[in-house]
């Protein structure tokens with residue numbers, strides 16, 4: 001029997017692979033489109049996400065949405081998710097063990113989303129996704145080719161909210177994503193998007 005997206009959602013909701021399952025209100029799986037050329041991976045759900053069952057719906061999410069909208073992305077263009085699907089208590093960073101237990105689900109999720117570009121938001125996403133301790137400030141802003149994906153590490157929007165002087169860097173990095181997607185023909189150039197429906201001036 002084939003394993004479809006609803007089966008995957010079911011598997012996530014039933015998951016008890018680590019102790020985060022004991023304190024969660026909701027399993028936070030994704031928002032945006034199931035299938036998308038762009039996948040955006042954060043760290044893990046916070047309090048708002050845990051209550052609403054959706055990633056990046058708090059303050060950091062509002063900044064992320066602002067950036068995505070500014071570059072003309074719509075909900076059909078991206079699939080947003082996290083390294084771990086359950087909220088770590090007190091919003092602590094997920095442990096290596098928790099990230100490891102959640103990784104098979106993320107791997108399945110990637111197979112459904114089939115992205116070409118994967119944006120890693122912040123040092124925790126970079127660390128667990130790339131298995132590397134390199135500082136995010138050193139690796140951000142350059143695409144890494146891996147397993148046919150183009151992976152772009154950048155700052156986490158929550159970090160930007162605390163360090164406003166780096167805001168421009170995150171803007172530029174999301175701009176790089178738009179540029180790359182247009183160059184690869186994964187998305188229509190922004191100039192091709194009509195500002196007004198045809199025939200209405």
Ligand code: URA
Nearest residue numbers: 042043044045055056
């Ligand atoms: N921060 C994250 O890394 N993920 C979320 O879903 C929300 C905030």
